[in-house]
Amino acid sequence: MTDTQAIKDRLDIVQIIGEYLQLKKAGANWKANCPFHQEKTPSFMVHPEKQIFHCFGCGKGGDVFTFVQEMEGFDFPEALKFLADRAGVKIDTYRSEIDKSQRNRILEINNKAAYFFHHFLLEMPGAQKARDYLTERKLKPETIEEWQVGFVPDQWDLLTQYLLKKGFGIDDLVLAGLTIKREGASLYSGKGFYDRFRGRIMFPIWDAHDNVVGFTGRILVETEHSGGKYVNTPQTLVYDKSRVLYGINKAKQEIKAKDLAVLVEGQMDVIACHQAGMKNVFAVSGTALTAEQIKLIKRYTNNAAFAFDVDAAGQNAAKRGIDAAIEQGLNTKIVQLPEGAGKDADECIKANSQIWFKAVEQAKDVMQWLFEKNLAGVDIVDPKQKQRAGHNLLIEISRLPYALERDHWLKVLAERLRVDEEVLREEMKSAAKDAAKEDRRGGSPPIDKKRDGEGSVNTLVVQTRYDLLLQNLWALLLKYPSLISAFWSSLKEDYFSGTGFGLLYDLAKKRYNTGSVSPEDLRADFGNQEQNFIDVLLLKADTIYGDYKESESAKEIELILAELNKSWVKNKREQLMEKLKEAQKNGDLGEVKDILYKIIELNE
Numbered sequence: 001m002t003d004t005q006a007i008k009d010r011l012d013i014v015q016i017i018g019e020y021l022q023l024k025k026a027g028a029n030w031k032a033n034c035p036f037h038q039e040k041t042p043s044f045m046v047h048p049e050k051q052i053f054h055c056f057g058c059g060k061g062g063d064v065f066t067f068v069q070e071m072e073g074f075d076f077p078e079a080l081k082f083l084a085d086r087a088g089v090k091i092d093t094y095r096s097e098i099d100k101s102q103r104n105r106i107l108e109i110n111n112k113a114a115y116f117f118h119h120f121l122l123e124m125p126g127a128q129k130a131r132d133y134l135t136e137r138k139l140k141p142e143t144i145e146e147w148q149v150g151f152v153p154d155q156w157d158l159l160t161q162y163l164l165k166k167g168f169g170i171d172d173l174v175l176a177g178l179t180i181k182r183e184g185a186s187l188y189s190g191k192g193f194y195d196r197f198r199g200r201i202m203f204p205i206w207d208a209h210d211n212v213v214g215f216t217g218r219i220l221v222e223t224e225h226s227g228g229k230y231v232n233t234p235q236t237l238v239y240d241k242s243r244v245l246y247g248i249n250k251a252k253q254e255i256k257a258k259d260l261a262v263l264v265e266g267q268m269d270v271i272a273c274h275q276a277g278m279k280n281v282f283a284v285s286g287t288a289l290t291a292e293q294i295k296l297i298k299r300y301t302n303n304a305a306f307a308f309d310v311d312a313a314g315q316n317a318a319k320r321g322i323d324a325a326i327e328q329g330l331n332t333k334i335v336q337l338p339e340g341a342g343k344d345a346d347e348c349i350k351a352n353s354q355i356w357f358k359a360v361e362q363a364k365d366v367m368q369w370l371f372e373k374n375l376a377g378v379d380i381v382d383p384k385q386k387q388r389a390g391h392n393l394l395i396e397i398s399r400l401p402y403a404l405e406r407d408h409w410l411k412v413l414a415e416r417l418r419v420d421e422e423v424l425r426e427e428m429k430s431a432a433k434d435a436a437k438e439d440r441r442g443g444s445p446p447i448d449k450k451r452d453g454e455g456s457v458n459t460l461v462v463q464t465r466y467d468l469l470l471q472n473l474w475a476l477l478l479k480y481p482s483l484i485s486a487f488w489s490s491l492k493e494d495y496f497s498g499t500g501f502g503l504l505y506d507l508a509k510k511r512y513n514t515g516s517v518s519p520e521d522l523r524a525d526f527g528n529q530e531q532n533f534i535d536v537l538l539l540k541a542d543t544i545y546g547d548y549k550e551s552e553s554a555k556e557i558e559l560i561l562a563e564l565n566k567s568w569v570k571n572k573r574e575q576l577m578e579k580l581k582e583a584q585k586n587g588d589l590g591e592v593k594d595i596l597y598k599i600i601e602l603n604e
Contacts, residue, residue: 004065004080010087013051013064019208019252020071020299035071035295036060077101082209103237106176109168110204110212110238113178116162117150117202117215127151130201130220137268138350143275146250147203152217154199174552175559177214177233181552196547197231203267205239205285206249208296214239216246216267216285232285235472235544237559242290242468245297246270247282254280255300262305262335262360263289263321269307269345276353278360281345289321292465294328305363307335309344322366323435326399333363367409370396371416380417390417394424394431466567470501473560475541476553478534483554484508484517490561495568504533573599 014023014030021032023046034044034055043057054061060070068079078101084090121127121144130151134144143149152159160179164170170193173179182192200217207213214233222229233239247270255261262281264270273281284293297304304325308318318334325332341355342348348356364372371393378389390413397409410428414421477484484491496505507525511517523534545553576599583591 007080007083007087007089008051008064010089011064011083012048013053013067014046014048016064016083016086017046017053017067020067022299022302034058034060075101078103102172102175105168105172106236106238107211107213109163109172109176109178110214112163112166112168113159113176113215114148114150114202114204114212116159117152117204118148119150120153121149121151121202124153126153133201133220137346139271140275143271146274147271149271150202150204151220152195152197152200152202154221156194156198159195159197160193175236175555177236177239180547181549196233200231203246205233205244205246207238207244208248208252208299210249211238213244214241214285218267234548235556240292240468241285243292243296243465244285245282245293246285247274248296250274251280251282252300255297259301260303260305261297261301262307264345265308266344266346272346272349273356276349276356278357284321289324291324291328292468294325294330298328298330302329303331303333305333305335305360306366307337307345307360307363323399326366326396327401329401332366334366334369335359335363336369367396367400371412375416386417386419390419390424391427391431391434394428395435398428398432398435466564466571467499469560469564469567470496470499471537471540472544473557473564474501474504475537476545476548476557476560478519478522478537479541479545479548480550480553481516481518483550483557484512486554487557487561488512492565492568494572495564 017023017030017032021035021044023030023032024042026045028047028049030046030048031042032044032046033039033042034057036055037058039057044053044055046053052061052063053067062070064083065076065079068074068082069076072079072082074082081104121130134149139149157179160170160173163173163178170179170181174181174193178196179193180196182194197215197217199221200219203216203218204212205214205216214236216233217231219227219229219231232241235241246267251261251270251274258280260280262273262278264273264281264283266283270281270283273279284290306318306322306325308321322332322334337343337348337359338355341359342351345356348359374389374392374396378385380386380389393409393413397406397413400406400409410421410424414424417424477487491505493505493509496502503526504522507522508517511521511525519534519538526533545556548556576595580592580595580599583595
């Protein structure tokens with residue numbers, strides 16, 4: 001019996017796919033909305049007896065390995081290891097492939113690092129202040145154990161030396177984001193490297209499947225050299241903050257049971273909620289809620305309650321996430337803490353946990369909240385106040401993906417402002433354009449909307465993993481413009497054609513052919529079309545890759561380009577296979593031959 005068959009025999013395909021999709025019984029089979037294309041009527045079927053799935057809408061199908069590869073972006077060895085662990089099967093056939101996977105090496109490094117941080121906190125005398133701090137924050141010993149909270153002292157390379165002694169290579173430690181290389185340091189000497197996290201309380205970050213993919217470190221004692229209050233793992237092969245939700249691994253079953261996800265702002269908020277008995281709670285990882293995170297939430301529920309800090313920064317983060325949630329059809333509510341109850345979930349629970357539980361129970365529908373927020377104190381007799389409030393609410397109504405819902409709130413707004421509905425419907429056209437502008441200025445990313453035309457710029461539209469790779473690539477290239485020349489031969493035009501980065505590539509190409517390329521030149525070339533496009537990319541570079549030297553950025557670009565090429569080849573192959581089916585159907589043997597040659601060339 002093969003390893004794969006042994007795994008299939010021990011797994012329930014309905015249970016595995018049910019962790020990603022909301023399945024409904026359909027005779028002997030199960031159905032759901034397809035995760036691979038947009039649809040309103042379920043056409044995705046799971047056949048338990050045959051152990052396969054198939055979508056009659058987009059044509060995708062396969063076994064449990066195919067499904068996990070598609071959903072997680074795994075290659076086959078990674079999917080094999082993931083499902084073998086679930087099935088309790090020891091695998092030998094693919095052991096060497098799995099062991100040499102860089103992704104799996106980084107996951108193993110993260111596990112060892114989490115163990116090191118946690119045991120240092122519990123056992124070492126040098127962690128006493130950290131233990132005192134956590135006691136002050138009212139974390140119970142069992143909570144610290146459950147969440148594997150740790151500590152690392154303020155020493156230059158304590159973790160790096162520990163991991164090197166465990167047999168890991170220095171290059172993998174750098175790629176894991178735990179070790180930083182000084183300029184000019186040798187990968188072979190082991191010298192010139194230092195820990196990213198020093199003198200910090202450490203919080204491991206898990207993905208939905210209990211893999212440690214990264215860390216957040218909170219400074220214990222602030223000094224002028226300690227850096228920010230919080231430091232996070234940079235983007236790695238296993239950690240992408242736009243795709244991770246802190247605590248989702250511990251919250252997902254309770255979210256399903258309660259059919260409600262509660263979003264809070266920080267790690268301590270999540271931990272405090274779970275410790276108090278509310279376990280359907282998680283947090284975004286230092287970013288506004290993204291399209292990928294919303295897709296992850298919708299695996300478990302279509303209902304979410306937002307509970308962000310009452311300060312301006314917390315409210316702004318909430319608003320951006322709310323916009324994204326509304327646009328993707330997530331039923332959204334807002335948790336409002338009473339005056340004086342604390343600025344966040346953690347403070348509120350410490351003061352009176354019942355107030356927190358009641359606030360979540362009484363969370364308001366997002367549109368009701370937006371109406372109250374925008375109409376508070378507005379004098380509808382004053383035409384200017386009336387116009388401003390009405391337009392702001394029309395922007396929010398325009399985000400709603402369903403026509404009946406939009407129609408309902410238009411009627412409500414017409415009643416509240418005492419105006420004719422048709423006037424609002426006309427104004428709605430302008431409001432929808434303003435909503436799109438807000439998205440491009442760095443608010444919530446547009447979701448499930450059509451792209452602009454070939455070569456146009458649609459600022460930082462995040463729809464797929466491929467879009468995110470393009471963003472990160474250009475952020476790094478603009479951070480160090482000399483790398484544009486170094487990597488120009490690898491920047492294939494096909495990677496950018498038809499995406500929101502087509503125009504950027506075209507302008508960079510013109511500059512490259514006439515001399516050098518700089519952010520200033522490109523900003524000038526864009527003119528009035530998208531003036532802040534370059535600035536937003538540079539800001540992203542500073543946010544994600546702020547501590548990357550040029551050599552580290554070059555290595556990151558190599559990884560991104562490898563993944564871009566892999567994705568592009570996959571997409572191109574799928575397109576060619578569709579054309580091949582059409583040519584075979586039409587009996588066009590010449591076309592069939594040409595397409596087959598192209599497919600063979602892709603595989604070379």
